[in-house]
Amino acid sequence: MRENSYPFLALLAVHQSRMAIIGRIERALTPEELCNRLQQYMSNHEPVLAQARAQREELNFNQSLRAQQDDEYQRSLLADQEKEKRRREEVEAQLRDEKAKRDEEEAAKEEARLLSEKRQRLRDGLPLEPAGSELVKLIIRMPNGSRLERKFHRTDSVKRLAEFVFCQDEAPSDFQVLASYPRRELPCHSGLLDVDDSEVPTFSDVGLTANETLHVQDNEA
Numbered sequence: 131m132r133e134n135s136y137p138f139l140a141l142l143a144v145h146q147s148r149m150a151i152i153g154r155i156e157r158a159l160t161p162e163e164l165c166n167r168l169q170q171y172m173s174n175h176e177p178v179l180a181q182a183r184a185q186r187e188e189l190n191f192n193q194s195l196r197a198q199q200d201d202e203y204q205r206s207l208l209a210d211q212e213k214e215k216r217r218r219e220e221v222e223a224q225l226r227d228e229k230a231k232r233d234e235e236e237a238a239k240e241e242a243r244l245l246s247e248k249r250q251r252l253r254d255g256l257p258l259e260p261a262g263s264e265l266v267k268l269i270i271r272m273p274n275g276s277r278l279e280r281k282f283h284r285t286d287s288v289k290r291l292a293e294f295v296f297c298q299d300e301a302p303s304d305f306q307v308l309a310s311y312p313r314r315e316l317p318c319h320s321g322l323l324d325v326d327d328s329e330v331p332t333f334s335d336v337g338l339t340a341n342e343t344l345h346v347q348d349n350e351a
Contacts (some may be wrong), residue, residue: 139164141171143179152178245303252323253297257290266333270307273348274300284339287330288318295346296323298321302348310343320349 134156141153153171155164172179244316259281268291270278280294288307307318316336333339 138273141168143175143182245295248323249297249299252293256294256297268338269341269343270295270346271343272300273302273346273351275306276300282333284334285332287327287329287332288316288336288338289322289325289327291333291344292318292320292322296320301346304349306347306349307348308345309311309338310345316344 136156137158139155140151142149143152151174153168155167159167257333260283264284265281266284267281268279270280270291272278272295278298280291280292282290291307294304294306295307303320305320307316308314309316316338317331318336322330
């Protein structure tokens, strides 16, 4: 500050973006003289002080504006990211659904193929319709309304009936055979296909010894 004598008082203010001395007092003054001198310095540099205040206010405004713009940008960015996340999730869900549908279709095709092969194996293994006495003649009504006829030995296992029904293309894969009079469930169903004959009753055992009308019930209908 290069003061030359004391008491020394320097009045500092911002000038051209830096601190500068706008007034110097290097001698003792009365309170009234000191106030007048300071007031004079302030009046002389009022344009500079006003400019500094304006610059500071502009700086604060610009900082506030940038902060607001940054906040809006962040909100917009988060919204875009959330939108993109939802889009990816929707695409992934769609791909999963499509894969599940393809897998289901492939499983259904494979199930149908295995069912067809099983029908054909049983069809190839069916014995010829028997002739002679001691026979039971059956009329079998299928779920779709079609009508079948077949003779069996009374001593045959009712598994032969289950196999005969299952071999028909119109037969359901899961079925139960019902007698008409009196109406009752017979121990004859699709589950017998994998049971040993020795564990299955004969036609005589279940009361089928003459002409009978039977119904095939679709358990999945």
